[in-house]
Amino acid sequence: MHKQQNILIIGAGLCGSLLALRLGQRGYNVTVYEMRPDLRKTDISAGRSINLAFSDRGNKAMKLVGIEDKVKSLCIPMNGRMLHDREGNTFLSNYSGRDHEYINSISRGELNGLLLTEAEKHDNVTIHFNKKCKSVDFEKTTALFQDYETKDEFIEDADTIIATDGAGSALRKSYYLGKKFLFSFSQDYLTHGYKELSILPTETGDYKTYKNALHIWPRGDFMVIALPNLDGSFTVTLFLSYDEGEYNFNNLTTPERVTEFFQKEFPDALELMPNLVEDFFENPTAPLGTVKCSPWHYKGNTLLMGDSAHAIVPFYGQGMNASFEDVVEFDAVLDKHDGDWETIFSEYEKTRKKDTDAIADLAIDNFHEMKDHVGQALFQEKRKIEMALEKEFPDDYASKYSLVTFNEHIGYREAMLRGRAQDKAILNMLADGIISTATPIKTILDKVKSETEAILEDDRIAGLH
Ligand SMILES: Cc1cc2nc3c(=O)[nH]c(=O)nc-3n(C[C@H](O)[C@H](O)[C@H](O)COP(=O)(O)OP(=O)(O)OC[C@H]3O[C@@H](n4cnc5c(N)ncnc54)[C@H](O)[C@@H]3O)c2cc1C
Ligand SMILES: NC(=O)C1=CN([C@@H]2O[C@H](COP(=O)(O)OP(=O)(O)OC[C@H]3O[C@@H](n4cnc5c(N)ncnc54)[C@H](OP(=O)(O)O)[C@@H]3O)[C@@H](O)[C@H]2O)C=CC1
Ligand SMILES: Nc1ccccc1C(=O)C[C@H](N)C(=O)O
Numbered sequence: 001m002h003k004q005q006n007i008l009i010i011g012a013g014l015c016g017s018l019l020a021l022r023l024g025q026r027g028y029n030v031t032v033y034e035m036r037p038d039l040r041k042t043d044i045s046a047g048r049s050i051n052l053a054f055s056d057r058g059n060k061a062m063k064l065v066g067i068e069d070k071v072k073s074l075c076i077p078m079n080g081r082m083l084h085d086r087e088g089n090t091f092l093s094n095y096s097g098r099d100h101e102y103i104n105s106i107s108r109g110e111l112n113g114l115l116l117t118e119a120e121k122h123d124n125v126t127i128h129f130n131k132k133c134k135s136v137d138f139e140k141t142t143a144l145f146q147d148y149e150t151k152d153e154f155i156e157d158a159d160t161i162i163a164t165d166g167a168g169s170a171l172r173k174s175y176y177l178g179k180k181f182l183f184s185f186s187q188d189y190l191t192h193g194y195k196e197l198s199i200l201p202t203e204t205g206d207y208k209t210y211k212n213a214l215h216i217w218p219r220g221d222f223m224v225i226a227l228p229n230l231d232g233s234f235t236v237t238l239f240l241s242y243d244e245g246e247y248n249f250n251n252l253t254t255p256e257r258v259t260e261f262f263q264k265e266f267p268d269a270l271e272l273m274p275n276l277v278e279d280f281f282e283n284p285t286a287p288l289g290t291v292k293c294s295p296w297h298y299k300g301n302t303l304l305m306g307d308s309a310h311a312i313v314p315f316y317g318q319g320m321n322a323s324f325e326d327v328v329e330f331d332a333v334l335d336k337h338d339g340d341w342e343t344i345f346s347e348y349e350k351t352r353k354k355d356t357d358a359i360a361d362l363a364i365d366n367f368h369e370m371k372d373h374v375g376q377a378l379f380q381e382k383r384k385i386e387m388a389l390e391k392e393f394p395d396d397y398a399s400k401y402s403l404v405t406f407n408e409h410i411g412y413r414e415a416m417l418r419g420r421a422q423d424k425a426i427l428n429m430l431a432d433g434i435i436s437t438a439t440p441i442k443t444i445l446d447k448v449k450s451e452t453e454a455i456l457e458d459d460r461i462a463g464l465h
Helices: 014-025 056-065 068-072 108-120 170-178 255-265 267-271 276-282 319-337 341-371 377-392 400-405 412-431 441-461
Strands: 006-010 029-033 051-054 076-078 080-084 090-094 103-107 125-128 131-137 142-147 153-157 160-163 184-199 213-218 223-228 234-241 285-294 302-304
Touching: 006 014, 014 029, 014 056, 014 108, 014 125, 014 319, 029 131, 051 108, 051 223, 051 319, 056 068, 056 319, 068 108, 076 223, 090 377, 103 108, 108 125, 131 160, 131 170, 160 170, 170 184, 170 285, 170 302, 184 276, 213 341, 223 341, 255 267, 255 276, 285 341, 302 341, 319 341, 341 412, 377 412, 377 441, 400 412, 412 441
Parallel strands: 006 029, 006 160, 029 125, 080 213, 160 302
Antiparallel strands: 051 103, 076 103, 080 090, 131 142, 142 153, 184 234, 184 285, 213 223, 223 234
16 A cells, blocks of 8 residues: 555655665655756756766665666776876775775766666656755645746645755755754865866877776875766866965966966876866866764654765765665665654664764765875875785775775774774884784784774773774
8 A cells, every 4th residue: 555655755866866766666656856957968067076986885776776787887997096196106006905896987977867767767756857846844744846947836745755955955954944853963064175177088089097097196285086987088176275275276266377286286187188277267166065964854754865864075985875875775674664654764864874974974084095195105004904915815804995885784884993993903003013014914914803803892992882
């Protein structure tokens, strides 16, 4: 009987379109309202990240809905970080010592389009575009929309409403403004923003630099990264403070100054970017932040999912992957309590929130790692040891990066606790001269394992977990 229930999804981005597909497969009547035009028909990529790092947790969701192979054809493997120093030297650092573990570059538009098309194959799924949600009455389970074309406003009624409307969620605003229950909410902006630029393909359509890596130009307080696209181009992102340091977004106001900045800090990238100035002044500068809130649901009426519940800074390349994993976790709870929305929503939030809080914190850590630590000798020594451990003992050791990115069977929180303890163990022992890259690898494994367990035990006693 419950299958005839009407589910309203707000937002047909990455999470909403996947959720619509999954709920469609489960037989619900699903209606989706998206404020933007249909991205399969109009180019609306400007201002949003053009490509994304897609990894195992996201792929777990693609397996669930049976489109793993279709998604694979959109992926470009990135085996490691290609670091570029100021002198133009490059250095490749693999993501894992296990060859089958790598991340992928994927186009947001292509992936979102595929998910929409797959969702629409189900007669019980309808997607409406150009309709913006203005507010949600979570007590009545209704939502108010405005049509972008006609400007008409209308109200939609549903048995339950799930908002996947991103970092600026209308449902979240309604929770906050409604003041009907105790709603905790925090939004922390970084002092850095980002701007997307590009490295275009050569005249023959080839990649101008190494294809199968995530390129990083770490400069301590700021950085540039580049991810490959299928057409031979790279999407380049500059992460820079709005107002601090010699060069910042507020004072990069002329073509001469932008060129001078790149000439000084990223000369090898500049050589690949004759279009730099044009891109710089055409593309927006956008902010970056973390949103945490609770509760995500109101009774069995409404639920926040994806970025609307937990927007995170992009530095671990996990926001989309986490939002996809949300759908997998939600699906598992549906298996247990199908039909009882209040129990489903509250159990889902209880099991999921600790993990999305963890990836939010890990993503901030990775900001400092990428822009700064990757260029430091101690960090590089630690990575060398981790690579050797993963290569020699593939079933026995996984670094923090691997636990977070490639180990889809444990949650982000467990990955964070174990990963941080391992980092601390290796860094302490390197600093104290207890281990070095010359120590036999089996000795390192034994020492790292016992020191990690000791740190985890101390943390437990201190009540940290
Ligand atoms: C610069 C940058 C780089 C990133 N890189 C990565 C990466 O490499 N890997 C990764 O995993 N994640 C990455 N992310 C994070 C990723 O983009 C998000 O986590 C992901 O898009 C979340 O999906 P979502 O569906 O919850 O939200 P969104 O994808 O933002 O979708 C929300 C949808 O709702 C619609 N909408 C919004 N408001 C309304 C409304 N009021 N009414 C109707 N519709 C509405 C929007 O138009 C949109 O289609 C990055 C983010 C940024 C900013
Ligand atoms: N964790 C993080 O750090 C995150 C950062 N971001 C970044 O923040 C920035 C803002 O992103 P976001 O909040 O998602 O907003 P968007 O930039 O995606 O879109 C909002 C704007 O688009 C307009 N708009 C939407 N649909 C239509 C339509 N059909 N017709 C006409 N206009 C339309 C809206 O106008 P109006 O309001 O007038 O209707 C509004 O000005 C982005 O650059 C994004 O990358 C985003 C997500 C997470
Ligand atoms: N997609 C991104 C977007 C912005 C910043 C970083 C990423 C990453 O994916 C970083 C990668 N996980 C890394 O640790 O090297």
